[in-house]
Amino acid sequence: MSTPDRRAGLDRAHPDLSIRRQCTLLSISRSGVYRCARPGNDDDDLGLMRRIDELFLAYPFLGSRRMAAMLSVDGERVNRKRVQRLMRKMASPRSDQSRERRSLRPATRYSRIS
Numbered sequence: 001m002s003t004p005d006r007r008a009g010l011d012r013a014h015p016d017l018s019i020r021r022q023c024t025l026l027s028i029s030r031s032g033v034y035r036c037a038r039p040g041n042d043d044d045d046l047g048l049m050r051r052i053d054e055l056f057l058a059y060p061f062l063g064s065r066r067m068a069a070m071l072s073v074d075g076e077r078v079n080r081k082r083v084q085r086l087m088r089k090m091a092s093p094r095s096d097q098s099r100e101r102r103s104l105r106p107a108t109r110y111s112r113i114s
Contacts, residue, residue, distance in 0.1 A: 003028060048078060049086050056087075 006026040010033060012019060023030045048071075055062065055070055062070070064084040071078050 003032075007033065045086060048076065048082075049090055051076065052083065052086055053090065 006028050009026060010019070010022050010028075011017075014022065017025075019033060020030060023033060051071065051074070052067060055067060059066075059070075064080050064087060067087070068078055068080040068083045071083070
């Protein structure tokens with residue numbers, strides 16, 4: 001039985017069994033029972049994702065910090081962590097040129113160690 005099915009079997013108005021006891025019997029955590037479902041703001045996210053995509057096509061080297069700064073210049077107040085989450089959701093490939101350069105360097109740092 002999946003967790004949503006077990007949560008559906010919970011009866012908050014049961015006269016004899018408390019919610020705590022029902023959660024123990026159903027093997028679910030009480031914190032999941034009391035938690036309210038967060039409303040999704042997909043319309044705002046879609047508009048913001050379009051804007052991030054436009055900026056990413058123009059500037060493919062920008063990271064989440066600079067992208068958030070560019071969005072705030074446009075008047076869109078957005079948190080850097082939200083930009084990171086949306087970029088991960090869009091699976092935008094980032095250009096990490098510094099990492100590529102580091103891997104191409106010759107290993108001369110410990111060349112005298114045998």
